[in-house]
Amino acid sequence: MKRSRFPFIVTGFVLVFFYLPILFLVVDSFNASRFGGAWRGFSFKWYERLFHEPAIWEAAKNTLFIAVVVTFLSLVLGTVSALALHRFAKSRLQRFHYTLIYTPLVVPEILMGISLLMAFVAAGVRLGMATIILAHVTFCVSYVALVVLGRLQDFDFTIIEAARDLGATGWQAARRVLLPMLAPGLAAAGLIAFTLSVDDFVITFFVAGPGSTTLPIRVYSMIKHGATPMINALSTLLLALTFTTVIVSQRLSKSGAMEGGQ
Amino acid sequence: MKLRMLLRFALGAAVIAAGFLTAGCGGGAKEQPALHVYTWSDYVKPELVARFESENNCKVVIDTFDSNEAMYAKLKAGATGYDVITPTSYMVSLMRSQDMLQPLDKTMIPSVTHVDADYLAVALDKGMEYSVPYMLTNTGIAYLKSKVDGFEPTWAMFERTDLKGRMVMLNDMRETIGAALKYLGYSLNSTNPEELAAAGAVVKKWKANLAKFENEQYKTGIASGEFLLVHGYSGDILQVQAENADIAFVMPREGGVLSCDDLVIAKSAKEVKLAHAYINFLHDPKVAAENTEFIQYLCPNKDAYPLLSEAIRLNPGIFLAPEIQAKCEVLADLGEKNALYVKIWDEIKAGK
Amino acid sequence: MKRLRKRAQELLLTAPSFVWLSLFFLIPTALVFILAFRPADPFGGIGKGWTTATIKGLADPQYLAIALRTLWVSFLSTGICMLLAVPTGYAVARASERRRNMLLLLVIVPFWTSFLIRVFAWKSILHPEGFMKKGLVLLGLADPSSQLLYNLGAVIMVTVYTFLPFAILPIYAAAEKFDFRLIEAARDLGATSFEAFRKIFLPGIRQGLITAVLVVFIPALGSYIIPDIVGGPGSELLGNKIAQRVFVDRNLPLAGGLSIVLILAVLAPLLAVLALQGKGSRIAPKREETET
Numbered sequence: 001m002k003r004s005r006f007p008f009i010v011t012g013f014v015l016v017f018f019y020l021p022i023l024f025l026v027v028d029s030f031n032a033s034r035f036g037g038a039w040r041g042f043s044f045k046w047y048e049r050l051f052h053e054p055a056i057w058e059a060a061k062n063t064l065f066i067a068v069v070v071t072f073l074s075l076v077l078g079t080v081s082a083l084a085l086h087r088f089a090k091s092r093l094q095r096f097h098y099t100l101i102y103t104p105l106v107v108p109e110i111l112m113g114i115s116l117l118m119a120f121v122a123a124g125v126r127l128g129m130a131t132i133i134l135a136h137v138t139f140c141v142s143y144v145a146l147v148v149l150g151r152l153q154d155f156d157f158t159i160i161e162a163a164r165d166l167g168a169t170g171w172q173a174a175r176r177v178l179l180p181m182l183a184p185g186l187a188a189a190g191l192i193a194f195t196l197s198v199d200d201f202v203i204t205f206f207v208a209g210p211g212s213t214t215l216p217i218r219v220y221s222m223i224k225h226g227a228t229p230m231i232n233a234l235s236t237l238l239l240a241l242t243f244t245t246v247i248v249s250q251r252l253s254k255s256g257a258m259e260g261g262q
Numbered sequence: 263m264k265l266r267m268l269l270r271f272a273l274g275a276a277v278i279a280a281g282f283l284t285a286g287c288g289g290g291a292k293e294q295p296a297l298h299v300y301t302w303s304d305y306v307k308p309e310l311v312a313r314f315e316s317e318n319n320c321k322v323v324i325d326t327f328d329s330n331e332a333m334y335a336k337l338k339a340g341a342t343g344y345d346v347i348t349p350t351s352y353m354v355s356l357m358r359s360q361d362m363l364q365p366l367d368k369t370m371i372p373s374v375t376h377v378d379a380d381y382l383a384v385a386l387d388k389g390m391e392y393s394v395p396y397m398l399t400n401t402g403i404a405y406l407k408s409k410v411d412g413f414e415p416t417w418a419m420f421e422r423t424d425l426k427g428r429m430v431m432l433n434d435m436r437e438t439i440g441a442a443l444k445y446l447g448y449s450l451n452s453t454n455p456e457e458l459a460a461a462g463a464v465v466k467k468w469k470a471n472l473a474k475f476e477n478e479q480y481k482t483g484i485a486s487g488e489f490l491l492v493h494g495y496s497g498d499i500l501q502v503q504a505e506n507a508d509i510a511f512v513m514p515r516e517g518g519v520l521s522c523d524d525l526v527i528a529k530s531a532k533e534v535k536l537a538h539a540y541i542n543f544l545h546d547p548k549v550a551a552e553n554t555e556f557i558q559y560l561c562p563n564k565d566a567y568p569l570l571s572e573a574i575r576l577n578p579g580i581f582l583a584p585e586i587q588a589k590c591e592v593l594a595d596l597g598e599k600n601a602l603y604v605k606i607w608d609e610i611k612a613g614k
Numbered sequence: 615m616k617r618l619r620k621r622a623q624e625l626l627l628t629a630p631s632f633v634w635l636s637l638f639f640l641i642p643t644a645l646v647f648i649l650a651f652r653p654a655d656p657f658g659g660i661g662k663g664w665t666t667a668t669i670k671g672l673a674d675p676q677y678l679a680i681a682l683r684t685l686w687v688s689f690l691s692t693g694i695c696m697l698l699a700v701p702t703g704y705a706v707a708r709a710s711e712r713r714r715n716m717l718l719l720l721v722i723v724p725f726w727t728s729f730l731i732r733v734f735a736w737k738s739i740l741h742p743e744g745f746m747k748k749g750l751v752l753l754g755l756a757d758p759s760s761q762l763l764y765n766l767g768a769v770i771m772v773t774v775y776t777f778l779p780f781a782i783l784p785i786y787a788a789a790e791k792f793d794f795r796l797i798e799a800a801r802d803l804g805a806t807s808f809e810a811f812r813k814i815f816l817p818g819i820r821q822g823l824i825t826a827v828l829v830v831f832i833p834a835l836g837s838y839i840i841p842d843i844v845g846g847p848g849s850e851l852l853g854n855k856i857a858q859r860v861f862v863d864r865n866l867p868l869a870g871g872l873s874i875v876l877i878l879a880v881l882a883p884l885l886a887v888l889a890l891q892g893k894g895s896r897i898a899p900k901r902e903e904t905e906t
Binding site: 033034035040055114117118120121122126127205206208209210211213217218220221222223227 | 296298300302303304323324325326327328332335336339340341342343344478479481482485486501502505
């Protein structure tokens with residue numbers, strides 16, 4: 001049966017499209033020029049400078065911590081709400097719930113940021129990492145819910161009932177039946193939430209407290225005076241780290257799978 | 263099995279998060295007071311900050327913003343926690359009128375006697391009651407010497423159709439309309455509707471030759487040859503000149519904008535004594551000179567001038583010729599009249 | 615009794631996100647709505663009292679041009695994203711398990727680097743003296759004085775670039791559980807690849823498609839950083855105007871008003887669609903109704 005080559009060609013093109021700017025980004029991290037326009041010779045100086053900038057590492061640490069917490073929280077909240085939306089889709093409550101879920105996508109970030117700030121100030125909440133996490137989860141929940149909802153399409157809850165009739169507890173049924181089915185959706189949603197949190201600038205700028213800066217905030221303010229090639233260097237390091245981890249884990253799982261039989 | 267993979271990932275993430283959490287907690291020493299500075303990026307030499315920290319047994323936490331307006335919007339909406347802030351002068355007037363600053367105690371900042379009186383004469387806060395000038399810059403024109411023939415130091419360069427699509431002006435309402443006002447011979451703080459309308463017409467004419475309005479990327483643009491002539495800040499251009507000797511910077515003969523970023527103390531500041539000490543430290547002539555060399559803007563500290571290197575002292579883009587200096591003005595905040603500029607700027611942006 | 619338990623279950627599942635979003639989203643957004651009805655003070659604050667002047671001020675024709683341009687850009691970007699995301703989501707879903715994880719990571723990891731730096735990289739690529747421009751000139755597709763940057767085309771391309779992974783992931787998630795044997799069965803019965811794709815696959819991932827469209831189109835409407843950096847003087851979008859109102863003009867009420875316009879422009883058609891689907895309709899369509 002001949003399978004169409006078309007989707008794979010498109011995927012290839014998409015990957016080239018994604019990595020073209022990344023290539024430029026990496027090459028520019030070795031560009032001796034501070035302004036990234038013309039090539040002025042090969043240099044490691046941005047990497048050297050990067051290691052002497054505690055401010056950037058501090059921001060990176062904060063960003064990573066926030067992203068992990070946000071991903072976890074929004075996965076939980078989003079999945080639960082997707083379950084509600086799918087299971088009880090006919091009810092009026094769910095229709096309102098659905099609107100509530102996708103409306104955060106619509107509000108422009110600037111206004112979401114300022115209104116959250118005003119709300120925090122009015123409530124006397126001190127700005128800091130916690131407020132950033134609260135804000136991020138708020139917009140990530142929508143994405144997670146919608147993605148998991150897509151996963152749940154056509155899912156028949158009677159399977160769960162059947163499992164319970166056969167003696168499984170609610171929790172067992174969820175763990176053994178529901179979760180594995182949802183897993184790819186959770187993975188996709190988690191990746192989205194993580195990415196959104198790591199890269200958010202506008203909302204974070206407004207709700208960040210003194211001393212709780214994130215990488216995007218640092219990067220934006222570096223455009224005026226700072227040496228942005230350091231961020232190219234940081235990004236290159238991140239890419240190298242991630243790909244190395246992936247390759248290593250692939251190797252490990254390959255040898256593991258071979259032993260365990262496939 | 264996918265589920266196992268997910269669980270492994272979650273476990274790994276939790277471990278990482280825990281690691282960072284403890285690292286973060288371990289780092290914060292509670293005994294030292296912390297001074298919170300809200301400023302532009304790379305706007306003070308790190309060694310100087312370290313020196314201040316050790317001399318005063320404190321920690322300096324620097325947070326950065328990318329524009330005056332963003333900083334103002336955030337503070338106006340109620341954010342607090344910052345002690346020292348470095349807004350641009352016109353923003354300082356605005357913040358002062360909104361009761362966001364506290365008056366300075368001169369007895370705690372004796373080194374401000376070194377501040378250049380010539381600059382103070384044109385400054386917005388002449389008596390340094392709420393602000394102390396920190397770094398000065400002026401806005402002019404930078405161009406590639408080899409690519410632009412017949413350059414004339416005038417704002418009318420933006421009328422040159424042979425440079426069409428290769429020029430940019432600042433995406434800043436006051437700077438760009440101000441350049442047109444100066445070209446026509448008016449004050450750049452004018453609130454006269456006819457003068458403003460005339461300036462608006464001039465900018466619309468210039469806009470036809472521009473690639474875009476740009477606030478930061480003109481530096482990269484001219485360094486890489488993307489743009490041939492740009493409207494930009496002296497301090498920024500100096501940095502680019504270090505890389506590309508083909509770039510020249512000139513203040514047009516009609517005069518232009520003089521901007522100064524000032525040091526202010528927020529009304530809600532917690533560490534008031536430390537904040538004053540910080541300001542005092544920055545105006546020690548040796549510190550001011552070191553800072554100037556690092557940032558490449560100009561600290562208006564007259565006793566620091568002799569300590570500066572020749573490259574800066576003899577640079578006509580930094581130390582302007584007196585007759586041009588006389589034509590330059592500092593941007594003032596216009597309060598309600600801001601709306602007049604907004605209207606013209608909207609028209610400029612909307613027109614094709 | 616069963617009914618009550620069901621109801622309790624529903625409330626339990628709905629409560630967490632409901633409470634969270636009401637607290638951290640509804641209330642702040644309501645503030646935005648309220649803002650639009652208050653007068654602006656020239657110093658960026660909100661005046662006392664109420665006024666409809668701001669809302670009336672929205673009738674200015676310049677906003678119409680900008681709104682139409684914004685809709686057009688978002689619409690086009692979403693279309694291109696979908697054309698690229700559907701085949702990609704399909705390919706990833708059909709890949710072997712190991713390949714699949716690799717592909718997913720390959721797709722998303724570039725977006726963990728700083729957004730701003732990526733957009734700057736695009737500026738390097740589209741540089742008037744850059745290799746892309748030179749290549750196009752060589753091929754005769756562009757003339758030497760043309761500009762690849764600072765126009766709507768650049769804005770659309772970078773917008774597609776930014777939102778594409780968010781379209782691919784939901785489609786992948788939905789496609790992964792799709793039973794591809796159905797397509798083979800359809801083809802056995804005589805359908806062409808494309809027919810099978812259109813009539814069997816697409817409806818099977820319907821919710822995924824809806825999600826993909828939502829997460830591209832809607833945020834694209836409000837984007838302002840992309841047009842700011844790679845757009846030209848003629849590519850101002852609604853997001854830029856809102857940003858200008860907040861920062862430069864310090865007119866929060868007007869910014870709030872513009873946002874309401876944006877929100878209504880998006881919500882209105884969506885609500886209409888939901889209403890048209892009828893009273894007995896489901897949000898997540900099921901192929902058969904069974905008593906649950």
